[in-house]
Amino acid sequence: MHRLLLATALLLCAGTEAGAATPAPTTPPRINVERLQPRSLAPKTRLHVELIVEVNRLGQVTRVRSIKPSHNPGFDRHAYGNALQAFIRTPDGHVVLGSYRLSYDYDPKTLRVRRDVALVHVGGVNPNAKGAATEMMEIARRNGNRQRATSATPKPAPTDNARRLPDLPQVMHTPPH
Numbered sequence: 001m002h003r004l005l006l007a008t009a010l011l012l013c014a015g016t017e018a019g020a021a022t023p024a025p026t027t028p029p030r031i032n033v034e035r036l037q038p039r040s041l042a043p044k045t046r047l048h049v050e051l052i053v054e055v056n057r058l059g060q061v062t063r064v065r066s067i068k069p070s071h072n073p074g075f076d077r078h079a080y081g082n083a084l085q086a087f088i089r090t091p092d093g094h095v096v097l098g099s100y101r102l103s104y105d106y107d108p109k110t111l112r113v114r115r116d117v118a119l120v121h122v123g124g125v126n127p128n129a130k131g132a133a134t135e136m137m138e139i140a141r142r143n144g145n146r147q148r149a150t151s152a153t154p155k156p157a158p159t160d161n162a163r164r165l166p167d168l169p170q171v172m173h174t175p176p177h
Contacts, residue, residue: 047106049079060131
């Protein structure tokens with residue numbers, strides 16, 4: 001009985017030492033992307049883009065009706081892509097069907113983009129329309145298989161005899177199908 005008690009005490013002591021040696025989990029350090037990116041690549045002037053978008057019953061942007069570009073093609077593409085992926089809802093999570101104005105303002109001093117949302121008019125949209133981002137992903141999935149099949153390069157046919165390698169013209173020119 002005394003030995004069993006001693007063995008239990010040793011196991012408990014060993015368990016607490018092993019548990020104490022385990023370091024506490026730490027969060028990885030945050031990387032400040034603004035500090036890593038060179039300022040020389042950023043635009044030097046203020047930029048402003050306005051997009052009029054339609055929203056479905058889930059709050060997803062279904063299409064972009066119009067755009068007032070900033071005349072900086074890169075910034076316009078980023079704003080357009082961001083708008084297509086946007087969800088627009090009220091602070092309490094409800095959706096107001098209609099058209100919205102998304103405006104993107106770039107400040108060269110802070111290198112930040114500010115997005116504002118304003119309701120242009122209620123209604124006049126298809127509440128059951130698919131979100132633009134969802135529709136693009138479905139198209140990409142459908143076309144992904146087709147693109148992989150056409151990008152495969154033809155290879156020379158294997159020879160029956162391992163000692164005989166294919167002739168150079170056979171390797172250089174693939175036969176027509």
